[in-house]
Amino acid sequence: xxxTTQPPSMDCAEGRAANLPCNHSTISGNEYVxxxxxxxxxxxxxxxxxxxxxxxxxxxxxxxxEDRKSSTLILPHATLRDTAVYYxxxxxxxxxxxxxxxxxxxxxxxx
Amino acid sequence: xxVVSQHPSWVICKSGTSVKIECRSLDxxxxxxxxxxxxxxxxxxxxxxxxEGSKATYEQGVEKDKFLINHASxxxxxxxxxxxxxxxxxxxxxxxxxxILNTEAFFGQGTRLTVV
Numbered sequence: 001x002x003x004t005t006q007p008p009s010m011d012c013a014e015g016r017a018a019n020l021p022c023n024h025s026t027i028s029g030n031e032y033v034x035x036x037x038x039x040x041x042x043x044x045x046x047x048x049x050x051x052x053x054x055x056x057x058x059x060x061x062x063x064x065x066e067d068r069k070s071s072t073l074i075l076p077h078a079t080l081r082d083t084a085v086y087y088x089x090x091x092x093x094x095x096x097x098x099x100x101x102x103x104x105x106x107x108x109x110x111x
Numbered sequence: 112x113x114v115v116s117q118h119p120s121w122v123i124c125k126s127g128t129s130v131k132i133e134c135r136s137l138d139x140x141x142x143x144x145x146x147x148x149x150x151x152x153x154x155x156x157x158x159x160x161x162x163e164g165s166k167a168t169y170e171q172g173v174e175k176d177k178f179l180i181n182h183a184s185x186x187x188x189x190x191x192x193x194x195x196x197x198x199x200x201x202x203x204x205x206x207x208x209x210x211i212l213n214t215e216a217f218f219g220q221g222t223r224l225t226v227v
Contacts, residue, residue: 032213043117043204043218044155087154096143097208097216101155 004088006105012082014111018075022088025069031092033064034099035073037084044087044101047073078109113139115207117219124195124226131191132222134161134205140185141207145216146178149202161188161205195226 005023012018024033034049048055048062050071055062061074075082087104114137124130134144144161159180160168167180177199179191188207192199202223208216 034215036218038155041202041221041223043115043206043221046215046217049215095208095213097141097206098143098145098157098160099206099216100157101147103154 004090004102006086006088006102008103009106009108011108011110012075012078014080014109015077018073018078018082018107018109020073020075020086020088020105020107021070022073023070024088024090027068027090028092031090032095033062033068033071034089034091035060035062036087036089036099037082038087038104039081039084047086078107080109080111083107083109113137113209113217115205115217115219117203117205117222119222120220121223122225124224126196126226127194129191129193130195130224131189132203132205132224134188134190134207134219136186136207136217139207139209141188142185142210144182144188144205144207146180146188146190147204147206149204149221155204158190161190163188192224195224197226200224200226 035047036044038044050062064071085104116135118133142163146158147155149155158173161180161182163182169175182188204221206216206218
């Protein structure tokens with residue numbers, strides 16, 4: 001599975017959009033990009049995933065560049081409850097749920 | 112969405128004893144479940160893949176005789192930490208995915224193990 005690179009930390013003002021970048025320059029054609037987040041002392045929570053098209057759900061939007069070498073997770077209106085560690089994970093086709101976590105980005109939403 | 116439940120949420124045990132952690136998929140069947148361990152201020156580390164009806168697959172460096180995994184049904188996997196020592200104190204998390212590939216995995220709430 002391709003390796004991902006994320007900034008270790010980011011701040012965001014409450015009510016503003018949070019844009020979390022992820023670099024996955026070695027991604028291969030059949031690998032998906034997954035985003036999870038972990039709030040302190042809880043299990044990770046699924047946010048969104050995609051292959052090559054941009055995706056949107058009730059939680060967030062995922063923008064994947066045309067060359068698929070990077071992506072951005074967008075939380076449109078961040079709240080204090082969005083403070084968490086966000087993980088960008090690349091996983092191959094045929095994935096049965098096995099995920100290799102990197103260090104993630106700690107997002108701090110501030111009032 | 113689908114729910115994965117872990118039990119217990121936390122446990123304190125004496126050094127040398129064994130502890131069993133359960134992971135259940137509540138509303139879907141999972142032929143494969145995963146066990147992770149997380150130390151303070153670190154990321155999740157995959158320990159093993161639990162396969163229903165067959166032996167678990169352990170990641171490099173994880174002792175299979177110390178961390179016993181049983182996946183006896185499509186909705187239950189158990190992790191037993193045998194002869195626990197203080198260095199085994201950690202946050203243990205399980206996950207499972209439904210039987211459709213390339214969908215999301217669901218995580219349990221985690222089990223905080225403290226060995227004294």
